[in-house]
Amino acid sequence: MQLMASVFLPTYPDPPGPKVASNAVAVARWLNATLDVAIVNVDIPDVSNALSRFLLDLPPKIREVEAASRQRGKILLDAVAGETSRCNVTLMSQELKAQPALMGEAAANEGRYFDLCMVGWTPNNEASQMTAEEVVFSSGRPTLILPGDEDVGQLDHVVIAWDGSRVAARAVADAKPFLERASAISIVTVTDEKVLPREDIGDRLAHGLAARGLLAKAESIHAGNNEIGAALQEHAIEINGSLLVMGGWGHSRLRDFVLGGATEGILADLRLPVLMSH
Template identity: 25%
Template sequence: MSLPASQTTVPHAVSSPWREIAVALVQTRSDALAIEFAGAVARQFDARLQVLQLMVMPAPMIDAWAMIPDPSFPQIYDDLRESARAAADSTRKTLAGLGVPGDVRTLEALCVEPASLAAGAARSSDLVVLARPEDGQADVAIAHTYFSALLHESGRPIVVVPPNDLQPYPPRRALVAWSDTPEAARALREALPLLEGCERVNVLLVDPVANALEAREDRGSGALGYLRRHGIAAHLDTCKSRGRSIGESILAHAQHVSAELIVAGGYGHGKVREWVIGGTTRDLFFQARVPVLFAH
């Protein structure tokens, strides 16, 4: 498994914006894709990888008669820790093969939500990478739980890597899903290191309407100006949803412009609302076939 290269050499940033990249493992085969993608980012920006390996520790059961913890649990914990050590050693070999500095941090989740534990650990990084599993409803649901916690609780941008064949890295064409929200503005700022290396960046507005600062025909001009002041020659696109969801419209346009990266704000309508009835963030998480950088 290897990332296809879009150029023979990857230019290094003069002043790296990302020094520490966290990779949250969700214990599926797709974790390898997350590590490989994060390794490519680390090579480009001279960054270090921090691989977060979560151990879900079962709570000791109480003997119904003696009212004491089950004496077998110390052995269970020892077995889990030994398995985690072996997995961490294997991951370290993978990092060495990728040629990037880094290490594995094993986190024991005992009486604490593992996704929240991962989010807390990711706060010391600049970027978080997470893989969406290839199949299996349970695996995808677990990955989405991690994604939601990381997005809301880490304070860091999240790149979700799809389970299909990875796009060339670094991305040459990117699509920015723009809306007048703090989440979209933050995602645009956080994505600058990747956007600056793109050959083409399209800024998309779906069903644009006027607001207090921009007329309908001027919507998106602020985002374009921001990108151009950073030396990025962006192009403005608009489209009508025509009965599709906003997320479906974004994904269709991303395919139309051959985007290799999507940039979007995450959970602008709140986590609970999108979890229950769906929304743009859920559509992009579950359906995108290219990496998506989210920020909240």
Template identity: 30%
Template structure:
């Protein structure tokens, strides 16, 4: 059966300025935009610090904060120039917007802007308290778009052919796979990985049913089951994707409540922090 192809026409890349701002998401977004002939919008977020009130040394504190803010603005301008140069070399149509302010506000504005894109591309966070987590969360829950969290451990890919799906039968997982197939029409193989021993999947959509649906779309659908053996699901999924040399991990976001994920850790937090393979998530 011939598979109907779609493709992304607009991509959004959200970058947070920090010490040693990573370029993995930017370069991955440029590679994907070049391959798809898509328009790329880069949103550069700058956290603007405010000097705390103190009766002693207020002027000195204000001066230090002003210097930090100025340096961040300069780095944002430098990153914008890098984006223009690399996108231009790749033949990618690009627009760049720099926004500064309290980071919660910056992240929310970035997510709203990303609604006019087919895919949102961001860098990994570095632990649950990193402000990049705020950017990822806003993108996932406020943009209404699939979010690609880019691993710094892999070079940019321009063509996605093999994906590993972390399957739990949820609506979020189904939506994530559908989003991946729309954004990456080059996908040929979908390996549906069920990790047993983590939660009861008796009432979930069976992986075999979803595999038959994918096969009717002209895809190679492979069913695999792995016993977690007490290990965290994200660790098993990450290791398996690396072993199989997958181009992408696809997963629904937040299998537990967001508070539970934050306090105790969970698949979403672990994958957005430590995955060696880039992860596409949908909510």
């Protein structure tokens, strides 16, 4: 069965980083997946107040903002189309429209129709961050968070952040397409962050993967004085990991996200691609 992946590219107030689109195409090629590109443009409600119309001249400004959003979307789509053609990746595309506060929600709702969601993460880019958080916690699909400013390359060394939890188990199951293509799999357990179910959880997961034909190495690390998210990323980079797989702790209420420690640390300073499941 053909894997279906979608990348969500919000265009307001700023587009994602310059590498997100090309990285999404590279991942689709790596997975032999069809890529759906969902451009998320802004749709600002009409202003009917007479004072707003005549004194502030808002309606023309709204049309100008929406037109700029659509133009950024067209540029992004053209860039992806050129990249998919070069890489021989099957492309589908769609345009979503949503009010500024609901752009992430629109992406998450659409993401439920795909096997994998991809989003960009660019520092100080509110649209990218809001979309990423909403898709991770509301789409019900595994979400690959891509750095917006650098090439990701082949995701052939998968590092699994493993604590034996439900969300970690879900993440490992969702990572199957990546695990099957990996040349190396590392299972990393942080032992000084919280009480773990048992001492050998990493070895147990390695044995389970081996029974499925996947060779993995289990190891334990200490976070020490580092935040757990920083410790996981630093270790993954140290062992030349190209993809970090982890469960996403958190929930959203009225767009106020409450994140677990590891999740918050990863999203505060994303340094490599992260596949997150909730």
